[in-house]
Amino acid sequence: MKKERRRGKIAEELLERFESEWEERKKKEAEELHNALAEVICEHQADIYTLLFVLEMLKFEVLEDKYAKLFGGRVELSEKEPTPITGATTH
Numbered sequence: 001m002k003k004e005r006r007r008g009k010i011a012e013e014l015l016e017r018f019e020s021e022w023e024e025r026k027k028k029e030a031e032e033l034h035n036a037l038a039e040v041i042c043e044h045q046a047d048i049y050t051l052l053f054v055l056e057m058l059k060f061e062v063l064e065d066k067y068a069k070l071f072g073g074r075v076e077l078s079e080k081e082p083t084p085i086t087g088a089t090t091h
Contacts, residue, residue, distance in 0.1 A: 041051060 046054070
């Protein structure tokens with residue numbers, strides 16, 4: 001019984017260390033990507049609207065690629081044209 005508790009404690013400590021190291025790696029990766037993108041943005045000196053538009057384009061492209069990998073191509077929910085949110089009425 002004591003051995004099992006000891007093994008559980010060791011496994012828990014290893015898992016906590018792994019999680020901590022993984023979080024640190026992700027933080028460093030995010031920081032490096034942020035700094036690289038900030039440098040490119042500063043070099044181009046684009047106006048705020050162009051910058052936000054391009055960031056949305058990049059977001060769309062990344063998500064579209066991920067959806068294609070997850071769902072095996074373009075996702076179509078139905079053949080009907082969706083109702084835009086701005087045109088929807090509440091009842």
